[in-house]
Amino acid sequence: MTGNGQGNGRNDSVGTSYVKVDAWERVTGRAEYAADVRTPNALHAKVLRSPHPHAIIKSIDVSRAEQLSGVKAIITSKDFPSMDELKDSFGGELMVNARDLRRMVLADDKVLFDGHGVAAVAATSLEIAEAALDLITVEYEILPVINSTADALKPDAPLLHPDVYTKTLKETPDKPSNLASYVESGWGDVDKGFAEAAVIVERSFDSMMVHQGYLEPQACTARWDNEVCTVWTSTQGTFNGQRMVSTLLQVPLHQVNFVPTEIGGGFGGKIYTLVEPIAMLLARKAGRPVKFVMDRSEVFRATGPGSPQQSTVKVGARKDGTIVAAQGSLVMDAGAFPGAPVAGASMVTFGPYKMEHFKLEAYDVVTNKPRVQAYRAPGGTPAAFGVEVVMDEIAEKLGMDPLEFRKINAVSEGDPSTNGRPLPKVGLKEVLGQVEGSPHWNAPLEGENRGRGLALGFWNGAVAMSSATINVNVDGTVEVVSGHVDLTGTRTTMTQMAADMLQLPPERVSARVTDTASGTYTDVTGGSRTVYTQSQAIYNACESVLNEMKALAADQLKLNEDDIEYADGAFSAKGNPETTLSWDELAGRSRTRGNGPISGYGTSGRLKGAPAFAAHLADVEVDPDTGKVKILRYTCFQDVGKAINPAMVEGQIQGGAVQGLGWALSEYYHYEDGKLRNPTLLDYRMLTALDLPMIDTEIVEVPADDSPYGARGVGEVPIIPPAAAVESAIYRAVGVRMTQLPMTPERVFWALHDDGSEQ
Amino acid sequence: MQPFDYAAPPTLEEALQILSQASGLVRPIAGGTDLIAQIKERRIAPSLVLNVKEIAEANVLDYDPGQGLRIGAAVSCSDVASYAPVAAHYPSLAQACLLVGSTQIQNRGSVGGNVCNAAPSADTVPPLLTYDAVAVIAGPGGSRRVPLEDFFQGPGKTALQPQELLIEVLLPPPLPNSNSRYLRFIPREEMDIAVAGVGSMVAVDPQTNTCTRARIALASVAPTPIRAKEAERRLEGSPLTEEAIREAGELAASACSPISDIRGSAAYRKELVKVLTRRTLSQSLPR
Numbered sequence A: 001m002t003g004n005g006q007g008n009g010r011n012d013s014v015g016t017s018y019v020k021v022d023a024w025e026r027v028t029g030r031a032e033y034a035a036d037v038r039t040p041n042a043l044h045a046k047v048l049r050s051p052h053p054h055a056i057i058k059s060i061d062v063s064r065a066e067q068l069s070g071v072k073a074i075i076t077s078k079d080f081p082s083m084d085e086l087k088d089s090f091g092g093e094l095m096v097n098a099r100d101l102r103r104m105v106l107a108d109d110k111v112l113f114d115g116h117g118v119a120a121v122a123a124t125s126l127e128i129a130e131a132a133l134d135l136i137t138v139e140y141e142i143l144p145v146i147n148s149t150a151d152a153l154k155p156d157a158p159l160l161h162p163d164v165y166t167k168t169l170k171e172t173p174d175k176p177s178n179l180a181s182y183v184e185s186g187w188g189d190v191d192k193g194f195a196e197a198a199v200i201v202e203r204s205f206d207s208m209m210v211h212q213g214y215l216e217p218q219a220c221t222a223r224w225d226n227e228v229c230t231v232w233t234s235t236q237g238t239f240n241g242q243r244m245v246s247t248l249l250q251v252p253l254h255q256v257n258f259v260p261t262e263i264g265g266g267f268g269g270k271i272y273t274l275v276e277p278i279a280m281l282l283a284r285k286a287g288r289p290v291k292f293v294m295d296r297s298e299v300f301r302a303t304g305p306g307s308p309q310q311s312t313v314k315v316g317a318r319k320d321g322t323i324v325a326a327q328g329s330l331v332m333d334a335g336a337f338p339g340a341p342v343a344g345a346s347m348v349t350f351g352p353y354k355m356e357h358f359k360l361e362a363y364d365v366v367t368n369k370p371r372v373q374a375y376r377a378p379g380g381t382p383a384a385f386g387v388e389v390v391m392d393e394i395a396e397k398l399g400m401d402p403l404e405f406r407k408i409n410a411v412s413e414g415d416p417s418t419n420g421r422p423l424p425k426v427g428l429k430e431v432l433g434q435v436e437g438s439p440h441w442n443a444p445l446e447g448e449n450r451g452r453g454l455a456l457g458f459w460n461g462a463v464a465m466s467s468a469t470i471n472v473n474v475d476g477t478v479e480v481v482s483g484h485v486d487l488t489g490t491r492t493t494m495t496q497m498a499a500d501m502l503q504l505p506p507e508r509v510s511a512r513v514t515d516t517a518s519g520t521y522t523d524v525t526g527g528s529r530t531v532y533t534q535s536q537a538i539y540n541a542c543e544s545v546l547n548e549m550k551a552l553a554a555d556q557l558k559l560n561e562d563d564i565e566y567a568d569g570a571f572s573a574k575g576n577p578e579t580t581l582s583w584d585e586l587a588g589r590s591r592t593r594g595n596g597p598i599s600g601y602g603t604s605g606r607l608k609g610a611p612a613f614a615a616h617l618a619d620v621e622v623d624p625d626t627g628k629v630k631i632l633r634y635t636c637f638q639d640v641g642k643a644i645n646p647a648m649v650e651g652q653i654q655g656g657a658v659q660g661l662g663w664a665l666s667e668y669y670h671y672e673d674g675k676l677r678n679p680t681l682l683d684y685r686m687l688t689a690l691d692l693p694m695i696d697t698e699i700v701e702v703p704a705d706d707s708p709y710g711a712r713g714v715g716e717v718p719i720i721p722p723a724a725a726v727e728s729a730i731y732r733a734v735g736v737r738m739t740q741l742p743m744t745p746e747r748v749f750w751a752l753h754d755d756g757s758e759q
Numbered sequence B: 001m002q003p004f005d006y007a008a009p010p011t012l013e014e015a016l017q018i019l020s021q022a023s024g025l026v027r028p029i030a031g032g033t034d035l036i037a038q039i040k041e042r043r044i045a046p047s048l049v050l051n052v053k054e055i056a057e058a059n060v061l062d063y064d065p066g067q068g069l070r071i072g073a074a075v076s077c078s079d080v081a082s083y084a085p086v087a088a089h090y091p092s093l094a095q096a097c098l099l100v101g102s103t104q105i106q107n108r109g110s111v112g113g114n115v116c117n118a119a120p121s122a123d124t125v126p127p128l129l130t131y132d133a134v135a136v137i138a139g140p141g142g143s144r145r146v147p148l149e150d151f152f153q154g155p156g157k158t159a160l161q162p163q164e165l166l167i168e169v170l171l172p173p174p175l176p177n178s179n180s181r182y183l184r185f186i187p188r189e190e191m192d193i194a195v196a197g198v199g200s201m202v203a204v205d206p207q208t209n210t211c212t213r214a215r216i217a218l219a220s221v222a223p224t225p226i227r228a229k230e231a232e233r234r235l236e237g238s239p240l241t242e243e244a245i246r247e248a249g250e251l252a253a254s255a256c257s258p259i260s261d262i263r264g265s266a267a268y269r270k271e272l273v274k275v276l277t278r279r280t281l282s283q284s285l286p287r
């Protein structure tokens, strides 16, 4: 691969907080989101959703709805091609198999969660579509509800699926089960390790389902022009989505064009095509374009929330503070179909620590809730919650400062990662050093009921395919064209990187996101990897552009290519700077001379992973009379490898921390017997600006081994430590250990006032 | 949203006439911050929505030391909160108005709408109750006055008849040497509905230092906002010691009949009533 940590340019565009190229459109309301798409003649879609969390669909009668004036098409699962042929699985962030995805879109013979789609209507107005839903009669046979993983794993539990058998590496069971898979990882012999430990702490933890909370609901418009369907949609991955609908509807890829609109947040929740197949089928049936915009309650009830866990964590350490054994069990709730983030959670759980003996078991369990999707560091937050709280307690039992304890056990290059493979260069030790020297760590925290907590986080960083094309316009300006949906500001970082590599001012470069028909394949934007892998694709594309430009310069200057050097917008003869052609002059000549227009193409190829570590510090004050926790001060320390755009890096870190703090304190799905009671932003409480202090960030830069700049993924690590950092702070403030997320005021109150028996 | 007819009569007479002639469900609208959401969520489907904001009588906001405070039914929470006599003489009412929703909601939403919507959690209501507020209601037969204490009949249910409008809310002049405080508990800092809310008003005889009048009203802990009368009686005639205040908190908690719902358990709500009663009382000792 290429040299790391340096870049190769001379202008200052990389490493500066270049203003987001889409900032103006966003803040003035001009940016077009999926619901803003207008196509003449479009119909409006609405979905009839099951009020029952678990039931057999005995019949669906749409005849009365069909007669309502203005109704143009109605579909049920019967309108999809048969499921028999569906064998594929789709990646993205969390694998899903095609048959399950199909049934997530509309229920087949059974509804499996409150809000499961049953039928869809397209009508000339939203009001008519809504009225039509009331005219559809569904006959249900109600089944017992599996509310939790504990319910699901009872020996006599009713089964969600007759065809799900527990997958393990070892045996194949002969009976179906609600336990979809079981994974074990680790090394050594934990029993032996615990026997050598001077201190052992073991605790169990619990968390609840949460939502990503993206501001923009899922929305799309589908239009068929003869055989070809154009789909304008809010998605994290156009090519991924295109493949999904192509499989579900059995339409070849070249007959589906996914056009990404601006996206109002995704966080892993906009990878599966939950709305597109509905709009496409309705549009084909009605012979008119169809627009489908979910409302907020549909977003909560029927998209893909984040997976909760019940975990047990046991850690043993020697007197000198070294961890001798660590063991964990994670029971993860997948919702209605298999696929909880078992792999991600297994990987991050003990990620920051050196361990002599290590064992982790993870369970993927189905329940009557919506099937989870990825949510920012899928599985990481609840897994790290248990581990970090136990680490805090071990340090306390050893009489050791929690930072000192982390320093003793921190992993570095060459140590085995939780998957057993040696870690490449990582910056955890540097992060801990930064904490130690920071103003926050060194500021005394005074006052009653106040405490400070420290917690770590680890994310391996995904690597998947990126690609980019770079075209040089005849006036010398540059277009970067890529199919990578811009979730986090990647058009800006692509602009900066291309400008840096081509040694041009960033104002002369623009970056665009294309549809699937005009761009080349990229995997989804997710997994904290887009800047990392895209930097390589852009580097390769820029190399190719520079080679073409040099060839043209050689031709025009009547020299050998080897005798041309390029710097700061000028191609000159080596040793003879008088013989020179400017970038712009050459670009202009490319119209008629040489091989014609200049264009370069690059892919990310195969990069190594670039793991990232973070440490968070939280100061809180607890009101012991009400149990309310106020965050007084919060600082995130993170190794980002190289901050291509420091302001955007800070924004990612702050956003991740805030979502983690919401999970820590107030966000959860409130189910009562399988029915979701809080599908609104009033009762699903995301933190507001008033609930938070300014989130401080301290950026550490230890370049990753691979890629042009050594930039590491930034987006996911910061959601991992907050819950544990806040818990440790609460413990130091008022002396109670909280083991359930979220740590609501009521839970903290009872922990403080229930004479200790509960905790 | 399902369609409905809309009227914005410029006078009270015309408004009452429209009401008396209307068939089907009519709903007055002031700020619409409750009503529009309810229509959108299909919880209510009025055939006519009648705007009260053009009516002069509903826009009065006036204080007279002898008469007290008049709040027209359509006056926004922000206008009430920023009206200097309110902050000076009825501090808990100003505090409550500034808790409703957010700045945007306070600019649109009215105190009258908060009252007529009759949510057990309505934040402006406990302060109004502690000032013995009276509702002025206009109807086909003229106008009538109902003490606010008798106005609420259940969640969303009031003493208003179908052809009636709330015109204004009257608050008698405050007692000398009195002060008040409203506090609510929510898990976040704004955009939330009270898990419990408590308004307290106390007046003290400066000579004897005893409490001459106490009013304690509670939100979100019963089917309607309620007064905690035993707690009030515990305080009246005695000095406002820590002990008295603590006991008043206990009595207030036993006056309420909260439910357990997604916002909090009944037991937790009672604990909150104790805390908030203590805090509001200690913070409303006359200055």
Ligand SMILES: Cc1cc2nc3c(=O)[nH]c(=O)nc-3n(C[C@H](O)[C@H](O)[C@H](O)COP(=O)(O)OP(=O)(O)OC[C@H]3O[C@@H](n4cnc5c(N)ncnc54)[C@H](O)[C@@H]3O)c2cc1C
Pocket (backbone or CB within 6 Å): B027, B028, B029, B030, B031, B032, B033, B034, B035, B036, B037, B052, B073, B074, B077, B099, B100, B101, B102, B105, B108, B109, B110, B111, B112, B113, B114, B115, B116, B117, B121, B122, B123, B124, B160, B164, B165, B166, B167, B191, B192, B193, B194
């Ligand atoms: C985001 C948000 C946050 C909120 N937060 C809070 C909060 O913190 N605390 C709180 O207490 N409330 C809150 N609310 C509720 C609401 O804003 C308040 O109740 C507000 O005071 C209602 O006033 P309005 O003028 O908007 O009422 P409207 O919606 O116009 O009317 C409310 C009800 O009263 C009836 N009505 C209105 N005027 C009259 C009249 N003159 N005569 C007879 N009937 C009438 C209407 O028909 C309707 O039933 C919130 C609402 C939203 C949307």
